[in-house]
Amino acid sequence: MITECPHCESKVDCIEKGVVDIDIEHTHIPAKYVLLECKVCHNPLLGISELIQTGEDDWEWDSASRLWPSPETEIDWDIPEIARNSLIEAKICFKAKAYSACAVMCGRSIEGVCKHHDPKIKTLAGGLKKLREDGVIDDRIYGWGEALRENRNLGAHATTEKVAKDDARDLLDFSVAICEYVFVLNAKFERFQKRRAKT
Ligand SMILES: [Zn+2]
Known part of the structure; x- marks a missing residue:
């Protein structure tokens, strides 16, 4: 699984270490939390990934959005x-x-x-x-x-x-x-x- 590693400052391939399946706000779109290990620097990362349709009958896990360490671009939602x-x-x-x-x-x-x-x-x-x-x-x-x-x-x-x-x-x-x-x-x-x- 691919995600952005803050230590390597680039998108990296990761080893999946653990998975928890979730149902995002009852949308029934399959999603999962994934505990990842960066293959380059071996640091741990937590991400969320959704299953996306790539063809008529083809589904693939999207690259994970990083949740932790929290992305630097995170800005408080109260700011308009x-x-x-x-x-x-x-x-x-x-x-x-x-x-x-x-x-x-x-x-x-x-x-x-x-x-x-x-x-x-x-x-x-x-x-x-x-x-x-x-x-x-x-x-x-x-x-x-x-x-x-x-x-x-x-x-x-x-x-x-x-x-x-x-x-x-x-x-x-x-x-x-x-x-x-x-x-x-x-x-x-x-x-x-x-x-x-x-x-
Ligand atoms: Zn890394």
Whole structure:
């Protein structure tokens, strides 16, 4: 069975070590959890695979989607699509060592946060100010956002300056942190306060 090995950073052939058959949300599409061992580095992996139709009477197990170690492109589902898609692409760019493109995608994800808050927002600079004014982000997160905006510009415009790997990693971490702060933690805190108000 084929799956993506994070240690080998590529799709690898694996030895199947164990199988548990499942019925995904009662769709009756045969699927299974598989414990795998990478044939190259011998590390363990857990995946999920579905049986797919490849011909009129032919069925084959699809390559396994990795569940553990959890894929780097995993983004919290509470983050809305407008920011989420750019975050996923930023992670893909980073993995592909395309650091300037990663910086651009990080900026785009924060642009998504701004647009989600106020669809009339035209620029990232204006959007960040609005988020701060409306109390969605505080001064520190605003500072991260500004750093992101400056580096986004560096990545987006044709200059000879490149975004360094370390900078791209920090920008990526800031982007994920801003999105989680705005969409995951704020919502969690609101729910927490509502529960407290009830008791
Ligand atoms: Zn491996």
